[in-house]
Amino acid sequence: MDELSKDARRLIDTAMTDDEPPSPDASWGALVVRLTGETPQAFRDPAHAAAAAPKPRSTGRWIALAVVIAIAGLGGWALVRRAREESASVPASAPAPTRPSDRASAPTTTRAEPAAATPEPALERLLPEAETALARRDFARALELLERHAERAPLVDADRRMALRVLALCGLDRRDDARAEARAFLAAHPGSQWIDEVRASCAGP
Amino acid sequence: MTDTGTSAAIGGDFERIYRQHYGFVWRSIRRLGVPDSEVDDVVQEVFVIVHRRLPEFEGRSAITTWLFGIAYRVVRDHRRSAAARQRREADAAPGRLPTEPDRKLARHQAVDVLDGLLAELDEDQRTVFVMAEIVRMTANEIAELTGAKPNTVYSRLRLARKAFEDALARYREREGGELPWMN
Numbered sequence: 001m002d003e004l005s006k007d008a009r010r011l012i013d014t015a016m017t018d019d020e021p022p023s024p025d026a027s028w029g030a031l032v033v034r035l036t037g038e039t040p041q042a043f044r045d046p047a048h049a050a051a052a053a054p055k056p057r058s059t060g061r062w063i064a065l066a067v068v069i070a071i072a073g074l075g076g077w078a079l080v081r082r083a084r085e086e087s088a089s090v091p092a093s094a095p096a097p098t099r100p101s102d103r104a105s106a107p108t109t110t111r112a113e114p115a116a117a118t119p120e121p122a123l124e125r126l127l128p129e130a131e132t133a134l135a136r137r138d139f140a141r142a143l144e145l146l147e148r149h150a151e152r153a154p155l156v157d158a159d160r161r162m163a164l165r166v167l168a169l170c171g172l173d174r175r176d177d178a179r180a181e182a183r184a185f186l187a188a189h190p191g192s193q194w195i196d197e198v199r200a201s202c203a204g205p
Numbered sequence: 206m207t208d209t210g211t212s213a214a215i216g217g218d219f220e221r222i223y224r225q226h227y228g229f230v231w232r233s234i235r236r237l238g239v240p241d242s243e244v245d246d247v248v249q250e251v252f253v254i255v256h257r258r259l260p261e262f263e264g265r266s267a268i269t270t271w272l273f274g275i276a277y278r279v280v281r282d283h284r285r286s287a288a289a290r291q292r293r294e295a296d297a298a299p300g301r302l303p304t305e306p307d308r309k310l311a312r313h314q315a316v317d318v319l320d321g322l323l324a325e326l327d328e329d330q331r332t333v334f335v336m337a338e339i340v341r342m343t344a345n346e347i348a349e350l351t352g353a354k355p356n357t358v359y360s361r362l363r364l365a366r367k368a369f370e371d372a373l374a375r376y377r378e379r380e381g382g383e384l385p386w387m388n
Binding site: 002003004005007008011012014015016018019020021022024027028030031034035128131132134135156157160191193197200 | 220223224227228231232235245248249250252253254256257258261278281282285315316318319320322338339352363366369370373377384
C-alpha cells in the first residue's frame with residue numbers, strides 16, 4: 001500500500017488543521033526562565049538586561065545586601081548581625097542598591113550568608129534540570145546534577161547522562177576529562193542517539 | 206568546535222523559530238502519543254535542546270525535519286522514564302475513540318479519531334506513519350533519524366498505512382459509516 005485513501009488523507013488534514021495548540025506566548029515565559037533564570041521582561045528590557053547580564057543568579061544576593069546596608073544605617077552592629085542571620089529569608093520586594101558606591105562601601109562583615117542549598121530535584125527531573133543548567137552555562141551545577149543522577153540511578157538513561165557530562169566538562173574547559181568521558185561513552189553506547197552531540201563537542205574528533 | 210553550543214541567545218533566531226514552529230512541535234508530540242497532561246513539559250524539553258543546538262543547525266534539511274528529529278528523541282527519552290510511564294497509564298484520555306459522533310463537534314472529533322487510530326498502531330508503525338504521512342518526511346530522512354535501513358522504512362510504512370486504513374475501516378463500521386469531518 002503506497003498511498004493513503006482519500007478518507008484517511010482528509011481525516012489527517014482536517015485533524016492537523018483543526019488541532020489548535022495553545023498560544024506560544026503562554027509558555028514562552030516559563031521557557032525563558034528555565035533557560036536564563038530571568039523573567040522574559042527583564043531579559044528583553046535593555047536596562048534590566050544590562051544589570052542582570054553578568055550573573056543572573058546574583059539578584060537575590062544584592063537584594064539581601066541592600067537590606068543589610070539599610071539596617072546598618074539605622075541601627076547598630078547587633079541589628080546587622082541579626083540581619084545576616086535573616087538574610088536568607090529577605091522578601092523579594094526589598095529595595096535594590098541604586099549606586100555602585102553603595103556596593104563598594106558595604107562593610108565586608110555584612111556580606112549576606114549564602115542561600116540555603118537548593119533542594120535536590122526528583123530523580124526524573126535531574127537530567128532535564130542538568131539540561132537547563134547547561135543551557136544557562138552553569139556547567140558546575142549541571143555536573144553536580146549529573147553526579148546525583150549517577151548515584152541514584154546508575155543504569156537509567158546512562159547514555160544521555162554521559163553525553164551531558166561531556167558537554168558540562170567541555171563547558172568547564174576540562175577537555176581531557178571530557179575526552180575520557182567521551183571515549184567511555186562511545187565504547188559503552190555506540191548506537192546512542194546522543195553521539196552527534198558528543199562528536200560536536202570539544203571532545204569530538 | 207570548542208564550545209558546547211549553549212550560547213544561543215534568547216530572542217532573535219531562537220524566538221522566531223519558537224513562535225513559528227511551536228504549533229508544529231506541539232502537534233508532532235501529540236501525534237507521537239504523548240498524553241495531553243505531559244505535552245507542555247515535553248514541548249519545553251524540545252525547545253531547551255533547540256536552544257542549545259541551534260548553532261549546529263546548518264540548514265541541510267528543512268527546519269521542521271530538524272525540529273521533529275529533536276522532538277522524536279525527546280519523546281523516546283520521555284517514554285523511558287518509569288515515572289512518566291506510570292502517569293501515562295493513569296491518563297487514559299489519549300487513544301479513546303469517540304462513540305457518539307456529533308457534527309457540531311466534528312472539528313474536534315477529527316483530532317480525537319486520528320489519535321485513536323494512531324493508538325491502534327504499534328510504536329514502530331506509529332512513528333514511521335507520523336513521520337511520513339503527517340510530518341511528510343522522506344524515507345531517507347526517516348531512515349537517518351530512526352537508524353533503520355530505507356527498505357525497512359518502506360516496509361514499516363506499508364504495514365503502518367494498512368494498519369491505519371484497517372483501523373479507520375473498523376471505526377467507520379462502528380459508527381455506521383459516519384465520517385463527520387467529511388461534511
